[in-house]
Amino acid sequence: DGLPLAIELAAARLRMLTPRQIADRLDDRFRLLTSGSRTVLPRQQTLRAVVDWSWDLLDEDERDVLGRLSVFAGGCDLAAAEAVCGPAALDALGSLVDKSLVVATPVTDRSDGDGMRYRLLETVAEYAGERLDEAGTRPAAARAHLTYYRELARTTDPLLRGPQQLAAIERLEREYENLRTALRHAVAERDEQEALCLALSLVWYWQMRDLRVEARNWFAEVMALGPDPFTEPVRPARPLWERCTSAPPPMTGEVLAEARRGVHLAHLACMDTELDAWQNPASQRKLRVIADTYEPGMPQTCSSPGLLWFFAVMLTGDMTRLREIMDATLRTCRDTPGYEWELAGGLQMRAQMLANRTDWAGDALRDADESLEIYRRLGDAWGMAEALSGRAEARERVGEYELAAEDYRAAARHAERLGAHAQVDILDARLGSVLLEAGAYEEGERILRDVIERTRGTGHNGAMPAARLFLAGRLGTTGRTAEAGEQLRLLREEFSIAHFVVFDAFILAAEAWIATLEGRHEECLAKVRRSLERAEDPLATAIAPHMRSAYLTVAAMAMARLGDRRLAEDGARCL
Known part of the structure; x- marks a missing residue:
């Protein structure tokens, strides 16, 4: 916090503790920092005494607002403060800032313009939290905090699919610690409805930011709050046109059933770092149950998380049904007003499948081009990157390496603007490979080595294994077999699902x-x-x-x- 008295009290402890020991005990700062000079005023002899003194100078509204501010993580804006702290927030915040108990920092928001962000120093936050508990108002403050951030996530999620995408990403990133805190509270309170709504509202953000491991853990926590919708005997899903997060909780009927299915499907999709876990007989049986829960072309399977049903079917190995599902999904999207984004996503997925399966009839380039055009019309930069990548793969398969390289570069530029670093890494790995095919050996090898260096130690990142495999191929064809073998050894060592x-x-x-x-x-x-x-x-x-x-x-x-x-x-x- 940089508090002068805290530093002075910590320095006094150096007579008996090392700096490391002091740092390790700062979570219990009020007991640790109690050794001030006896020649100063009593309020300056311990850290608690000085904060007690500041607290005693506050009026009731200021104390209430300061206590409620302690439920925030990473600060908050004025709207959040008013939602959690009540009508007294505006005037009390100004006074608390003047008294240096709240830190106000100007921020610029792409969608809301300039504003202020408010946060508590750690010492003040810990003290205010204790006072909030004493007053018995923590449950109400925590509930207000959960409600506010659930709604922030729920209403921001649709903006991730259009021209306000970057502003929506920045908003969720700025409030991410508060979103975590809200979800943690919903889970701790075993409030399944709130947890379902908040987790499902973050599915696409977690996907865009490659937060699969964290997302998987959250989904597991939320799944434990309710029944498993895929436990036999399973009730087949019924067509559902509305999103589970279209309205705030409570959810009922088929919406609640689909929400439960949704978190299970999202959890399954996040298991791509542990795919071997689905190879045992019990897991394969579970996958078949999931696959049989839906019928091809059902509206909820056209968008995430219902679309992740596709992943379960793929893991069963039934590629004939998978093709049937993809075609039915596209028919539903074309026949349904307002399903343009879902249509673009379905086309992009089919384009990638067509590019990799010569036994499937169809035109991967045509699908990729249509997907790209829709994403451009919608202003979805993430989607444009994915569609360009799909088109590049299709061009690779027919030997159009220079055009494929152009598409990979364009896709990477879109991803870079969004700060989607994991996506950039994967696109660069594919770019390096296609440049080698195009004869640009030096540039291709340099890019692959750069991807490997950037992703070192992140075995869950799909770019690293691809880059190592592509580089090993280049090294082998140029007589550098020892280094090629080392790349493959490192791939087995670092790639979490190499087996x-x-x-x-x-x-x-x-x-x-x-x-x-x-x-x-x-x-x-x-x-x-x-x-x-x-x-x-x-x-x-x-x-x-x-x-x-x-x-x-x-x-x-x-x-x-x-x-x-x-x-x-x-x-x-x-x-």
Whole structure:
């Protein structure tokens, strides 16, 4: 806090404690800082005494407002203060600022213009919180705080999908500690309705900011407050046109049922850092139950979190049904007024699937172009980045590498403006790869190395494994096999789901390729066998149906180099 008396009292403690010991005890500052000089006034001998003295000088309104301000985390604006502290807030705040008990800081808001933000020093906040408890008014203040920030999240969420996107992101970032505090209070009070509404209102923000691990923990907490909607026997979902967060709580009927399903689906989607957890029989059974809860084309499955049902179906490996679902979703979006954003998202998803599955009929470029046009019309920069990325993937698959690079660069610019750093990392990794394909070797390798450096130690970041794999490929083709092998070793060490069946097969095949380049052909064949075994998994077959041909190509290389005619013939059959 920088309080002169607190510093002086802490310095007096240096006769018996080290600075580290003092710092470790500052959470109990009122007991720690009690060793002032006996020659000064009593109010200056302990930290509590000086704050007591300041408190005694306040009138009733000032004390009430100061106590209620202690429920905020990270400060608040005037509207929030008035909502939590009542009508006396405006005058009391001015007086408390004059008395240096509240710190006022000017801020600029893209949507609301200039204003002031108010916060308490830690010492004052701790003391005011104690007084709030003594007065018995904490429950009312905490409830008002929860209500205000639930509504802030609920009404800001739709703005994340249009021209006010950046302002909405900044608002949620500025109030994020208060949003956490509100959600923590709802969970602690076991208020399922409030927790559902607040968590569902933050789903898209958490997605945009790549806060999957934190989001998963919150969803688990909220899920524990109510029944599991996917416990058998499961009641099938009924069509629901309104969003669960379209109105404040309480929720009833199908809206409440869908809200419960929504947090479970959101939790499932955040499990992409632990995909192997869904490979056991019990989890697969649960996925099939989830997949059977909805019918293709239901309105609530056109937007998040209902759209995340798609993820559950994908994990079952039923790609035929997945295609049926995507097509039905797009039909619903086209037939429903006001579903333009949902249509753009569905087109972007189908474009990416079409780009990666040659067995699906369709035009990935056409879908990506239509998605991009809708996002542009809506003013959604995040969506434009995703649509450009989808178009770039489609262009990669047909060998249009220079055009793909242009799209990846444009997508990264949109993401950069939004501060979506994880998205930028992934786009840059794809850009580095496509530049290598286009023959811009030096630039492509430099970008991949830069992505790896930026994402070091973040094994959940999808950019790191992609960048390491792409770089290992470049290193292998240029004779730097030892460094390529080291990249793959680090990938296994750092990537939290490297052992997941699909990724394990990819990495095994890359390791096999490096082994045969270094003359370790028997080792190469052993790794190819393992990768082919992994590729037989239903989910691996569904996600990457053509990767087995790449693995057989690596095997053919090794067989041809072993000097055995029969093995060479086997290698030819592999090709």
